[in-house]
Amino acid sequence: MADIVFRNVTKRYGNTLAVNDASFTVNDNEFFCFFGPPLSGKSTILRLVLGLEVPDQGEVLIAGRPVNSVSPAERNVAMVFQNLALFPHMSARDNIRFPLVERKIAEAEIEKRLADVSQKLHIGHILHKPPAQLSGGERQRVAIARALVRHPVAYLMDDPISALDARLREETRVELKRIQRELGKTLIYVTHDQEEAMSVADRMAILENGRIRQIGAPAEIYDRPASAYVARMLGSPMMNILPSVRAAGGIEAAEGAIRIADAKAPAEAIEIGVRPEDIKVRPWTDQETAGGRPGSPARVFEVEPLGGYTVVTLAAGQARLRALLRGQPDIRPDAMVAISCEPGRVHYFGQDGGAL
Structure with a gap:
């Protein structure tokens, strides 16, 4: 041994x-x-x-x-x-x-x-x-x-x-x-x-x-x-860590561009983490609503085609986040899009940065 x-x-x-x-x-x-x-x-x-x-x-x-x-x-x-x-x-x-x-x-x-x-x-x-x-x-x-x-x-x-x-x-x-x-x-x-x-x-x-x-x-x-430290260490692009606030029926982040309909979200969460591959991007005109209320649009800041996948940098107010999309989707800089994520793929972090 x-x-x-x-x-x-x-x-x-x-x-x-x-x-x-x-x-x-x-x-x-x-x-x-x-x-x-x-x-x-x-x-x-x-x-x-x-x-x-x-x-x-x-x-x-x-x-x-x-x-x-x-x-x-x-x-x-x-x-x-x-x-x-x-x-x-x-x-x-x-x-x-x-x-x-x-x-x-x-x-x-x-x-x-x-x-x-x-x-x-x-x-x-x-x-x-x-x-x-x-x-x-x-x-x-x-x-x-x-x-x-x-x-x-x-x-x-x-x-x-x-x-x-x-x-x-x-x-x-x-x-x-x-x-x-x-x-x-x-x-x-x-x-x-x-x-x-x-x-x-x-x-x-x-x-x-x-x-x-x-x-x-x-x-x-x-x-x-x-x-949150460990979450940032693994993954390329790294996990998006965003300040979050409570909203009716769940959590909001990126100034309302992301709405997570999760009634069981921890009340003490002050940040959420979302992997780039878990972010869904749709044209703003085709957006779905969360709880019957429309979210806020995000703007495509940069597009990086990398062959089998594409990295898209999104701007929502002061927030910047990255999405990893399959193939080479028809997305152009400055386009307005809706972004979302399945509740089960969201990570919650507390005041000390620890996972909740």
Whole structure:
């Protein structure tokens, strides 16, 4: 078993609180992702797992064993650093072989693992080159390969494919997910790319200023965010968060352009959240009424055709919101439209930003 547990872990750098009372469990054989903006504590958590940092408070356990006072070498955890940390005087081949040579693995086994990981990451043709002669993406794949050739209790990866181009990044993250399943190892992955996080993670943690705001499966967090902050973090375009007011039989937002006929809407709600894909847009002349009373029109501010779907930015008074529509509908800037949303697709947030 290689589950990793944090119990009320806090880490400070001077006056900066990098990790704030973090408690979580990464299960054995799980692909777990930490996601958040820069300086939210993602890399510090990895360094605490690896042993490069020691908690100021709390306890870190690996496979049920407290490791606060255990050295990085004794923890047997493989790490792919954001700055890669390749040896400049060694070829790519020797960089990958290094952790196995140091552990006195048999030469035949080293070559077998090297060939296997080189094929998986498409780097066989560059093994003879030193890091200085490799592109950024090639260096990143060599660093990943150096971690994969080992048989540690867990793999840690700090934004390992950010330097790759879009197509290779997509291929590599699919490959990493497949490799993790085949190896049957725990993998902790840090990224600031929401698409990457949602596509690879079995579960993920959303971070803000060193504090964990929500943990769950990507689909669960997307559909049921615990706060307005979490709701904004996932989704492209991001969720529309709009001030709301009580109205007869429900809720109004965007200065009356959105009317939600939901008598059970929480009375303490001060904001609503609506995903762009849940907004329906119709010509104003064809609008339906809510409770027999017409709403207010919205104006099409901008139209972004993106092939299979179109992003439409709408203006309703001072409010701006975005709708995600299928295909390429016949909508022009400055057109007046009616917008609506099914009550079951609306999220309600209270005074502190928490979900109601």
